[in-house]
Amino acid sequence: MYGERLYTREALPGNNWASPGCEVNMAQSGLLARLNCREYKNWMKAGHCLLMLQCPLQGYIQREMLAFHQLLAARIRGPTPRRRCQCRAKGKEFQPGCPVCVQWKELILAHHNNRDGEIHWGNSNPSLWPTDYWEVAKVYMPRGQAQKRSPQNCDAAALLNLINTCDYFRIRNRLRVREIIKCRNELMHSSDMMVSSPWLEAFGQKMHDLTAEFTHVPGIVREGERMQEILLSDWNVDKFEIDGIIYAQGPSDIFDLPPYAVEIRLIAQLFQELYLDVEEQGSLTEENENQASKMKKFLSQNEDLKFAFQVDLEWLESVWKNPVPLHGEGWTPTLLSAAVFVAISLALTAIFLHLK
DSSP states (O other), rough: TGGGGGGOOSSSSSSEEEESSSOOHHHHHHHHHHTHHHHHHHHHHHHHHHHHHHHHHHHHHHHHHHHHHHHHTTOOOOOOOOSSSOOOOOOTTTOOSSSSHHHHHHHHHTTTTTTTTTOOOGGGGGGTTTTOOHHGGGGSSSSSOOOOSSGGGGGGHHHHHHHBBBBTTSOOOOOOOHHHHHHHHHHTTTTTOOOOOOHHHHHHHHHHHHHHHHHSSHHHHHHHHHHHHHHOOOOEEEEEEETTEEEEEEOOOTOOOHHHHHHHHHHHHHHHHHHHHHHHHHSOOHHHHHHHHHHHHHHHHHHHHHHHHHHHHHHHHHHHHHHOOOOOSSSOOOHHHHHHHHHHHHHEEEEEHHOO
């Protein structure tokens, strides 16, 4: 498994990764150089905080959406259908073909804060609305959620969009939610994967404001404190040698994810955003092409990441040569590649946590 030695911890003070022999392995060596770039390190810090936000939000949203689904289901008139209907949604359009879906659509829209704007009905399978709470929840979320079966499959941006769009969530200041959504979008559209220190400082304040808005959510106060520690910590990484073994002195033990796992997951999200843009437009726009070119250059300069995202780079090449035909929501080589490497990073994270 590539990069596995990156997560091997030896009995040395601090947070150290060891690589037997006289050379640091490819993934570790590349990471050392990247983490010593301040703007890239800032990008990773912000991304790490968003990953940390997911866990407490997932449990909270699951409980709230189960209750919301029960509330809506109780308002559906008539007997519960014995069979699933054949109604299907596509993209931003849905015309119900049965009386049950007509009622569900009306109720969903009644609680939608953007009912006159874009609604991604294609995220959801209307035939499952009477029985599956998450199929209802996905109507309140941004594009690209069709394959997500629970909040545990969703990133922080999708969950925050749900909170912002569904009025069942009673929060004092939705602007704080929207500010973090905006920050996340800026982070994911930073094609050079760098943000300035003033941007990071402002992000930290906005994240503090957001967690203050959700003090009733179990675990979020503690995660907010740890986020601030991460944002203020020094992520510099240095190499040193003991008895012929090269070690990497990395970030401190406040991290629950090793930096390489954070990096893989964030870049996977970049590719997913690019894929969704291309799927929607049918080809690369000028903005997409500029972003894709920078991503390709960055990955080509970092052999470990180039290897990890080889399938995605091949997909980019094919898109440049041939426009992508529009099709329904689903898995693609690009998303599959991202999912595979996210799964690998999660497995390595489990090893990392076990050895801490």
